[in-house]
Amino acid sequence: xxxxxIVIKLREGDEQAFxxxxxxxxxRVFNTALGLLQQHENAEDTTQEVFIEIHRSVAxxxxxxxxxxxxxxxxxxxxLELIRSGRRKKRYATVxxxxxxxxxxxxxxxxxxxxxxxxxxxxxxxxILFKAIEKLPLNQRTAFILHKVEGLSHPxxxxxxxxxxxxxxxxxxxxxxxxxxxxxxxxxxNEK
Amino acid sequence: xxxxxxxxxxxxxxxxxxxxxxxTLESLDGIDRATADADLYFRVQARxxxxxxxPAGITRPLYWSVAAGLxxxxxxxxxxxxxxxxxxxxxxxxxxxxxxxYFSYLEPINL
Numbered sequence: 136x137x138x139x140x141i142v143i144k145l146r147e148g149d150e151q152a153f154x155x156x157x158x159x160x161x162x163r164v165f166n167t168a169l170g171l172l173q174q175h176e177n178a179e180d181t182t183q184e185v186f187i188e189i190h191r192s193v194a195x196x197x198x199x200x201x202x203x204x205x206x207x208x209x210x211x212x213x214x215l216e217l218i219r220s221g222r223r224k225k226r227y228a229t230v231x232x233x234x235x236x237x238x239x240x241x242x243x244x245x246x247x248x249x250x251x252x253x254x255x256x257x258x259x260x261x262x263i264l265f266k267a268i269e270k271l272p273l274n275q276r277t278a279f280i281l282h283k284v285e286g287l288s289h290p291x292x293x294x295x296x297x298x299x300x301x302x303x304x305x306x307x308x309x310x311x312x313x314x315x316x317x318x319x320x321x322x323x324x325n326e327k
Numbered sequence: 328x329x330x331x332x333x334x335x336x337x338x339x340x341x342x343x344x345x346x347x348x349x350x351t352l353e354s355l356d357g358i359d360r361a362t363a364d365a366d367l368y369f370r371v372q373a374r375x376x377x378x379x380x381x382p383a384g385i386t387r388p389l390y391w392s393v394a395a396g397l398x399x400x401x402x403x404x405x406x407x408x409x410x411x412x413x414x415x416x417x418x419x420x421x422x423x424x425x426x427x428x429y430f431s432y433l434e435p436i437n438l
Contacts, residue, residue, distance in 0.1 A: 154368065157368050157371065158368075161363045161367065161368075162360050162361070162362050162363055163360070164363075165361060165362070165363035165367075166360045166361045166362075169361050178361075179363065179364065179367065182363055182367060183367065183370055183371050183374060186371045187371060187374055187375060190371075190375055250355075250358065250361060251359075251361045251362075252358045252359035252360055252361050253354065253355065253358055253359075254357060254358075257354035257355075260350060260351045260354035261351075261354040261355055261358075263351055263354075264351050264352065264354050264355060283355045283356075283358070284355060284358060285360070286358075286360075311352065314352060315348055315352070318347075318348045318351050318352070319348060322347055322348065
């Protein structure tokens with residue numbers, strides 16, 4: 136079944152079409168969420184949320200952008216929502232730790248993240264890179280992950296982020312520059 | 328001479344660091360897409376069918392109801408305290424006026 140066909144069937148409430156869509160996009164959604172969130176359980180939760188959202192709002196999908204762009208947009212938006220709520224919780228945990236409570240959230244965040252798709256010889260370096268990516272501003276982080284982890288082109292990313300290709304290119308340049316600085320600091324501290 | 332060696336070492340360190348940074352930045356090249364669990368579809372189906380999403384926690388409507396209730400309670404407390412204070416002022420001023428009238432014939436006691 137082609138994509139417009141799937142959308143029509145989805146609007147009619149066809150379960151088979153939903154399953155087909157799920158099978159086509161499951162890994163793309165999960166991989167994007169995993170790259171952004173760097174946590175397996177959260178990425179699974181977000182994947183579920185994304186497909187529930189697709190099921191609920193497919194009737195409102197007017198085809199102004201591609202189906203794939205629409206699905207990536209939902210994925211990015213749900214993942215960023217979770218990152219922001221995680222940051223709020225982290226701040227709360229820091230306040231609690233000031234009063235002597237254990238900072239469990241903070242400790243969990245300190246654990247290195249190993250993406251399952253990274254080549255074995257790059258595993259440790261990629262974990263260091265993911266730690267640095269976590270410190271990037273959210274728009275740079277999103278552009279970098281969509282490009283590097285999900286392998287999307289700059290025009291595809293521009294469509295997802297509703298921006299121009301040159302804006303994405305600028306985000307990528309800034310992301311690389313910031314990552315270089317963060318990695319330089321990291322290696323200087325850890326080499327000594 | 329010593330400074331020259333130091334500078335050379337620093338330059339070598341910088342070069343090594345740069346190489347390591349470049350290698351780290353390139354560590355995601357050729358990454359494979361992570362695959363989701365096969366049973367994820369059934370979990371989505373279960374949630375769409377209306378199964379509870381997560382263990383019971385504070386839901387958004389409950390949160391807002393509790394917040395509204397607390398605000399109302401605090402407001403009522405303030406109102407009650409204020410009216411009580413006003414009554415107290417009224418009663419104390421009338422009782423002091425009465426006391427002044429009643430004991431006005433007494434001379435101040437000089438010890």
